[in-house]
Amino acid sequence: MNFLITGGCGYIGSRITEHLLQKKHKVLVFDTLWFGNPLKKHKNLKIVKGDVRNFSNLKIKNINTIIHLANVANDPTVELNPNLSWEVNVLASKMIAEHAIKNKVKKLIFFSSGSVYGLKKEKKVTEDLKLNPISVYNKTKMIAERVFLSYKDKLNIKCLRPATVCGVSKRLRLDVTVNKLTFDAFFKKRILVDGGTQVRPNIHIEDIVRIIDHFSLSKKKFNHNIYNIGFENLSILQIAKKIQKKLKVKISINKVRDIRSYRQDSSRLLRSGFKPKYNVDYAINQLVNYFKKNKIDKFGINNFNLKKMKKIKLDRI
Numbered sequence: 001m002n003f004l005i006t007g008g009c010g011y012i013g014s015r016i017t018e019h020l021l022q023k024k025h026k027v028l029v030f031d032t033l034w035f036g037n038p039l040k041k042h043k044n045l046k047i048v049k050g051d052v053r054n055f056s057n058l059k060i061k062n063i064n065t066i067i068h069l070a071n072v073a074n075d076p077t078v079e080l081n082p083n084l085s086w087e088v089n090v091l092a093s094k095m096i097a098e099h100a101i102k103n104k105v106k107k108l109i110f111f112s113s114g115s116v117y118g119l120k121k122e123k124k125v126t127e128d129l130k131l132n133p134i135s136v137y138n139k140t141k142m143i144a145e146r147v148f149l150s151y152k153d154k155l156n157i158k159c160l161r162p163a164t165v166c167g168v169s170k171r172l173r174l175d176v177t178v179n180k181l182t183f184d185a186f187f188k189k190r191i192l193v194d195g196g197t198q199v200r201p202n203i204h205i206e207d208i209v210r211i212i213d214h215f216s217l218s219k220k221k222f223n224h225n226i227y228n229i230g231f232e233n234l235s236i237l238q239i240a241k242k243i244q245k246k247l248k249v250k251i252s253i254n255k256v257r258d259i260r261s262y263r264q265d266s267s268r269l270l271r272s273g274f275k276p277k278y279n280v281d282y283a284i285n286q287l288v289n290y291f292k293k294n295k296i297d298k299f300g301i302n303n304f305n306l307k308k309m310k311k312i313k314l315d316r317i
Helices: 011-022 052-057 082-102 136-149 177-188 205-216 236-247 267-271 280-293 305-311
Strands: 002-006 026-031 045-049 065-068 107-111 156-162 164-166 190-194 199-204 226-229 232-235 250-254
Touching: 002 011, 011 026, 011 205, 052 082, 065 082, 065 205, 082 107, 082 136, 107 136, 107 205, 136 156, 156 205, 164 177, 164 205, 164 280, 177 190, 177 199, 177 236, 177 280, 190 236, 199 205, 199 236, 199 280, 205 226, 226 267, 232 236, 236 250, 236 280
Parallel strands: 002 026, 002 065, 026 045, 065 107, 107 156, 156 226, 164 199, 190 250
Antiparallel strands: 199 232
16 A cells, blocks of 8 residues: 655654555655654655645655644644644645545545543543643644544545554654653653643554554444544553652652643544553553663753754744
């Protein structure tokens, strides 16, 4: 099969790209390369540097599936230039859908965010609950979903709402919860937790790769367009204690209150036949082993979205 991945050099995208190439698929990556290109050359890989705001200029004939990951990611980074985020995260969505239909693409998998639900009291946050985004980033994801779903009669659309991702990839992020806390414990010998009671659902990056196979390669007919993809609803302090058990470090709690707390229920995905294989404990062990075996620039910025975006002056783009 032929895949197009926007943001294919990013944290999630680079791992999906590697996986698809291992499965002998052809992959076209479309990426701004703000964080560089961590991918090795491959006969079935083509990388095009570009901005999704110019997606209609991209030649995409004979593409079977588009995996749309390119976006301005997370709340603090979006706040550097909210207008850019609306353009990249929302306006480009319309362009991508229409260009896909024009070029007879069969499937489109859009990565939204589990944070679109906002603050919920319900213990089971399912896809049927009303969305209540509390940040510009969350709002752009919600509206982008609506844009894509408006084309569902012409294109097989799947909107995935991922939990906080953890685990290792070629473009490793160290500013997502499990990765950051493990990094701090390993290199700084302590974990600083802001608040701690706030809950985050989690998903390992390897399960995301498996979910791509589940939706893109299966001949099974799926009954829904929107799926939560997150399994372990853990408080930040619970995650910290898991890491502490592994690395025997001190946990310090900062009494700053973080209102961003949400859960996810992924029963719909489980009913579709998918079963998660990896968890937070696996991610912690994987990260620790990675830190032991690889040189990490502890003061570098390429693994931290906000720091990197500030340097490339996102507010001026």
